[in-house]
Amino acid sequence: MGNARPRTLREVVARTTTSEPIDVLLREFLDEFYVEPEKARRRCMLADEPAASGNPRADAYLAAVAEHLAFRYALDVPEWALAEKRFLHAPWFPAGLESLKAITLVESPTAFRRRLIFVDRDPLSRPRRQDPDASGPC
Numbered sequence: 091m092g093n094a095r096p097r098t099l100r101e102v103v104a105r106t107t108t109s110e111p112i113d114v115l116l117r118e119f120l121d122e123f124y125v126e127p128e129k130a131r132r133r134c135m136l137a138d139e140p141a142a143s144g145n146p147r148a149d150a151y152l153a154a155v156a157e158h159l160a161f162r163y164a165l166d167v168p169e170w171a172l173a174e175k176r177f178l179h180a181p182w183f184p185a186g187l188e189s190l191k192a193i194t195l196v197e198s199p200t201a202f203r204r205r206l207i208f209v210d211r212d213p214l215s216r217p218r219r220q221d222p223d224a225s226g227p228c
Contacts, residue, residue, distance in 0.1 A: 095122050099152055103140035112148055116155070120216045123159065132163055139170035150178045150205045157201035158214060178206040185209070 095118040096102045102115045119135075126132050136156045143149055153176035160167040170176070183191055184207065197211035 095119065097122050098135050098138055099156055100138040100140045103143050103148075103152070106143065112143065116152075117216065120214055124216055129163070129165065132159075133165045136160060136165065136168050136171075139168070142175075146175075146178065147182050147184075147207075150176050150182075151184075151202075151207060153177075154199075154202040154205050154207055155214065158199050161201065176205070181206045181208060183208045 096105055096115050097119070099119065102112065102119050105115055106112045123132060123135055126135065136159060140149075140152055143152075153171040153173075156171040157167050159165070160171075183194060185194065190210075191208065194208035194210060198208045199211070199213070202209050202213065
């Protein structure tokens with residue numbers, strides 16, 4: 091693995107350590123996902139279930155990421171992302187700011203909202219992302 095960026099969500103969790111936090115690895119994964127031109131390879135990047143991280147919020151968040159990316163890029167939602175254990179039972183506001191709660195309740199994309207994760211309207215924004223409609227089919 092070395093210093094290569096993670097190419098699957100499974101690898102994001104597998105490489106999570108104190109020196110490689112999950113949020114950094116997830117951003118690196120997104121950078122790789124967004125520049126991948128082949129639809130089949132994108133599907134593979136989401137397909138394998140990540141191991142349980144020991145953090146239910148992180149596990150639900152990764153499922154929301156997989157579902158959101160699948161919808162956005164016209165891919166099948168991986169079965170693992172729909173498992174009951176990948177949903178929270180109490181609301182979570184990752185930003186942690188009381189003043190943002192009302193906005194995130196409205197703006198959260200469906201894949202996040204249905205897991206009770208309330209984020210801004212574009213939680214997976216990265217500089218390398220291209221609009222899937224602008225670049226043609228994957």
